[in-house]
Amino acid sequence: MISASQQSRKRTSRSVFKAIGTMVVVGTMMLTTACAADTSPTDPGADSDELVIEGTVIADAELWAAAKAEGKFILYTALSEARQNIILExxxxDTGITTDIVRLGTAQLQERVISEHGSGVLEADVILTTGSxxxxxxxxIGVYEQYTPVGIEAIDPGLFGGNGSWFVSMQSVNGIAYNSALVSEADAPKRYDDLLDPRWGGGKIGMxxxxxxxxxxxxxxxxxxxxxxxWESMATQNPIIESSxxxxxxxxxxxxxxxxxxxPGNIAAAAADGASVAFVVxxxxxxxxxxxxxLSxxxxxxxxxxxxxxxxxxxxGQAAIASAGDYPVTSDGPAPSMGEGATLPARDSGIIVQPDAERFVSFQPEGxxxxxRIHGLK
Amino acid sequence: MKLAKLARGVRQHLGMILLLAALTVLVVLPAGMLVYASFLDAPPRPGSVHGNFTLDNYAAIGTERNFRATANSLIIGLGGTLFALVGGSMLAWLFARSNVPGKWLVGIAGVAPMFMSALVTSLAWSILASPKRGYINIFFESLGFDFGIDIYTLTGIIWVMGISYMPYVFLLVSSSFSMMNPELEEAAAMSGASKWKTFRTVTFPLVAPATIGASLLVFVLVLENFPVPQILGSKADVATLPSYIYSLMRLTPAHSNEAAAVSIILTVLTFLLVFLQNLYVRKRNYTTVSGKGFRPKLIDLGVWRWPAFIAVTIYIIVSVVLPFLALFLNAAIGQRFIASISDLLDFSALNLNRFVDMLTMNDVQLGLQNSLYIALGTALFGTLLYFIMTYTVQRTRAPGRRLIEYIGMIPLAVPSLVLGLGFLWSWFLLPIPLYGTIAVLVLAYAVRFMPQGYTGISSSLTQIHPDLEDSAFLSGASRARSIWNITLPLLRSGLVSTMLLIAVLTMRELSTAVFLFSSQTRPISIVIFDQWENGSLANAAAISLLYSLLLLVLTVISQRFSKSRAQL
Incomplete structure (x- = not known):
């Protein structure tokens, strides 16, 4: 009886250790792979005292030396990861500085930042959100700190707000896209109100x-x-409504x-990934x-x-934003890239429309x- | 005098006091924060004004959308549970008690879907059975059939839920089948009972606690599952309670207080279910392991041996092979639009670049590493905690032990997304600087899977008669030594399978982490979700495959344990 119990105890410990052992081995393998793949960042600005890129002084000698010593920063962002990564790459x-990112939907980002800030554990260095x-x-509540970036004079003063604690770094735009394997260019909708045509009814539209x-x-x-x-006519088209x-x-x-x-940024990225999709302005x-x-x-x-x-x-920086398919905010910024040399119309073509900023905030909860309700989702 | 009595009391019940304190911090505080938040008009965030008392949040419960979501949740809950229960019990019985050929295959069928998380399974099925370009529909189209299979429906969601949760039923019920005393069945047979009557009057009542436990667990898990209705339900507007809660949290500003109120209702419902289950189980004595050693007798399937084998094979193909293939093809085919079957079968267009890209991506490597650490930590810490809880409840007369049982079931009723929020709010209040570390994720996951772990160990411990340990104790061994030498070895299969179950569940879990991960502790499930949400299903599919392979390794280990357990 005793020996049987001892035997089974040994067997148990062996089995448990074997299981744990395997898990540890797998874990260590992953760790080794992860470490092996780490590449040390390049340091292009090492020779000069200040950081100058394309003739613009980005950082004076003191700031640049301190930034290089830090080597990285933490960004909390509501921008989609793919587009954010193009900019960070x-x-x-340009600088050799790397970034750790936390990417969350706008509302979740807000909850986290406020909670972390409240208990003094906010680890973000920079926070990007969507909506003033x-x-x-x-x-x-003191999450943002006042900071006037070099080059702020190149943007519309209306884009620099919160008593100098935030600025609009980029604009994204909405348009129309179609699957070019299913819809010809000639048949594709040209206007937002084309989408209300009965031919797109019955689950053919997505948003x-x-x-x-x-x-x-x-x-x-x-x-x-x-x-x-x-909104009411669109609801009768029975569109497919997604959460992102x-x-x-x-x-x-x-x-x-x-x-x-x-x-457009998403459509360009999908097209580059082999999808037969096209964007319509x-x-x-x-x-x-x-x-x-x-700045946090x-x-x-x-x-x-x-x-x-x-x-x-x-x-x-503004060129990087354009290459991600978004509009730079500086007056001379390039037009957003749509891949393979194509771009969206330039900012000064007057193609950009924007809802009233005041209504954007005041009408949001009710709207x-x-x-x-109109789409039958509430 | 009074003081001395108090001191003696404290000393006597020190373990209990410590356990209750730990559970209070880990479970009661986060859940309490949610209850508190449900009566406020602003979230109880640290460092800010906590808002005013209100009952308005409970008005969200009266809306038509909430009624529809509740109805959908109940239909999916019942349907998914029934499917998982019937399928899982049949597999468990074939595995533990029949002479079906290729038993290892049955074992694989029982646990295999576990290595695909509900998130991954939903992604795979949306590739396989979306109404227009789903691979299955394209395949049938090429044969001239137009079945128009649509996974974005109530039935589709029940199907995916059933497959996802069948392994829970299998694991719990098969362990109960294999620990059963065959003498009871033999006695029935010798008294002239037919096979069916024996099953109905002897076998079934013996596995009933495990079956009922498994059903309750699966029902509640289906009820609170978030990724499946989120991925498959939004297109057909099949909202469930969790997707309703999620949509409340995505509004501007986030309606966290209303979300908390809706989850409180879910909590109350679940508590009623747990209470009923307790009533049922307590009326009966289920000890099936006593001092005698035995091995359950296998039932001869006769002419049904091979049909059973074929059915199991088909089940594996549908539940595992097809989803895996779909993920692989989606990641390996360069073009995103599949016009016809020839696009799917064009093997020259396949390449593995995407897998290499994903495997060499820093986020993916860090995510896999984080998930492994979290899984290991949760499995070890969680199992220890669950064992202490179970043992205290079942084997001691400590006052308040029933309370532990109820506390252990609280996380079952709190949707994991909201539990994460409760953790976020409460861990900010505590003076322990764990936020932002792997440790806080380990604690949150250990709480998240407490009901599963507790039930797993509890149903095994119920079957071991306390006399065995007591005789050691009476023979002079200390309580700790009796546990170590007698109870733990007998519990080994229960403990090890719980540990592996927790490790696998942790690897799969998504929602709990949403509010708790930091840039350096992001688990792989979040990496996949982010890729999907960003519109790269192909990247998500590639990472899902790699991640599922890792889960497969864990599942194979757990399978080996089930096998050795069946042989004991």
């Missing part, structure tokens, strides 16, 4: 729901341009839907929304963060509620 190429309502709340800055800008502009009837812009792009690429209200215009960015008051890598903010407004 360019920043790394959010940026202003950050300013109010993201109204939460989030991009979709709210789109729906608000359509509402204010065409009246609430636009990315999912809409994916459904379009797979041909589950034929046309979509979409973001609607005759009414590209509906724009702003991304607000600011608890930034541990404050110098690298400042270099990033300065760089964003530089020629090189979102109404939109969900």
């Amino acid at each position: 360019a920043f790394k190429r 309502i959010y940026a202003d709340e950050f300013t109010e 993201s729901d109204v939460t989030g800055g991009a979709a709210w800008a789109r729906e608000l502009w359509l509402h204010d341009e065409y009246g609430v009837e636009y 812009q990315g999912n809409v792009t994916d459904m379009l690429a797979r041909g589950e839907i034929e046309v979509a209200l979409a973001l 609607p005759e009414e215009g590209l509906i724009a929304y702003d991304h607000h960015i600011g 008051s608890s930034a541990a890598n404050v110098n690298a963060a400042k270099v990033y903010l300065n760089w964003l407004l530089s020629k090189s 979102e509620d109404l939109w969900f």
Whole structure:
């Protein structure tokens, strides 16, 4: 009896250790792979005292030395990861500074930042959000710290807010996209109100729901341009409504839907990834929304963060934003790239339309509620 | 005098006091924060004004959308549970008690879907059975059939839920089948009972606690599952309670307080279910392991041996092979639009570049590493905690032990997304600087899977008669030594399978981490979700495959344990 129990105990410990052993081995293998793949960042600015890129001074000698010593910063962002990464890759190429990112939807980002800030554990150095309502709340509770980036004079003063604690670094735009394997260029919708044609009814249109800055800008502009009837007519088309812009792009690429209200950056990225999708600049215009960015008051890598903010407004930074398919905010910034040499129309072509900034904030809770009701989702 | 009595009391119940304190911090505080938040008009964030008392949040419960979401949740809950229960019990019985050929295959069928998380399974099925360009529909189209299979429906969601949760039923019920005393069945047979009557009157009542436990667990898990209705339900507007909660949290500003109120209702419902289950189980005595050693007798399937084998094979193909193939093809085919079957079968267009890209991506490597650490930590810490809880409840007369049982079931009723929020709010209040570390994720996951772990160990411990340990104790061994030498070895299969179950569940879990991960602790499930949400289903599919392979390794280990357990 005793020996049987001892035997089985031994067997148990052996089995348990074997299981744990395997898990540890697998874990260590992963760790080794991860470490082996780490590459040390290049240090292109090592020879000069100040950071100069394309003739613009991004950081003076003191700031640049301190930023290099930090070597990285932490970014909390509401921008989609793919587009954010294009911009950060360019920043790394220019400066050698790397970034850790936390990417969350706007509302979740807000909850986390405020909670972390409240208990003094906010690890972000820079925070990008979508909507001045959010940026202003950050300013109010002291999440954002005042900082005037080098090159701020190149943007419209209206884009620098919160008593100098945030600025609009880029604008994204909404338009129309279609699956080119299912819809010919000639048949593709040319205007937002073309989408109300019965031929697109019965689940052929896809769009993201109204939460989030991009979709709210789109729906608000359509509402204010065409009246609430636009929302009501759209609802009778029975569109496929997704929770994110990315999912809409994916459904379009797979041909589950034929046309979509979409973001050009996502469509360009999908096309580069082999999808037969094309973007249409609607005759009414590209509906724009702003991304607000600011320096965190608890930034541990404050110098690298400042270099990033300065760089964003530089020629090189604004070009990186354009290469991600978004509009730079400087007056001389390049037009957004759509891949293979194609670009969206230049900013000064007057193609950009934007909903009223005041209504963007004041009508949002009520408008979102109404939109969900009309689409039978509430 | 009074003081001395108090001191003696404290000393006597020190373990219990410590355990209750730990559970209070880990479970009661986060859940309490949610209850508190449900009566406020602003989230109880640290460092800010906590808002005013209100009952308005409970008005969200009266909306039509909430009624529809509740109805959908109940339909999916019942349907998914029934499917998982019937399928899982049949597999468990074939595995533990029949002479079906290729038993290892049955074992694989029982646990295999576990290595695909609900997130991954939903992604795979949306590739396989989306109404227009789903691979299955394209395949049938090429044969001239137009079935128009649509996964974005109530039935589709029930199907995916059933497959995802069948392994839970299998694991719990098969362990109960294999620990059963065959003498009871033999006695029935010798008294002239037919095979069916024996099953109905002897076998079934013996596995009933495990079956009921598994059903309750699966029902509640289906009820609170978020990724499946999120991925498959939004297109057909099949909202469930969790997707309703999620949509409340995505509004501007986030309606966290209303979300908390809706989750409180879910909590109350679940508590009623747990209470009923306790009533049922307590009325009966289920000890099936006593001092005698035995091995359950296998039932001869006769002419049904091979049909059973074929059915199991088909089940594996549908539940595992097809989804895996779909993920692989989606990641390996360069073009995103599949026009016809020839595009799917054009093997020259396949390439593995995407897998290489994903495997060499820093985020993916860090995510895999984080997930492994979290899984290991949660499995070890969680199992220890669950064992202490189970043992205290079942084997001691400590006052308040029933309370532990109820506390252990709280996380079952709190949707994991909201639990993460409760953790976020409460861990900010505590003076322990764990936020932003792997440790806080380990604690949150250990709480998240407490009901599963507790039930797993509890159903095994119920079957071991306390006399065995007590005789050691009476023979002079200390309580700790009796546990170490007698109870733990007898519990080994229960403990090890719980540990592996927790490790696998942790690897799969997504929602709990949403509010708790930091840039350096992001688990792989979040990396996949981010890729999907960003519109790169192909990247998500590639990472899902790699991640599922890792889960497969863990599942194979757990399978080996089930096998050795069946042989004991």
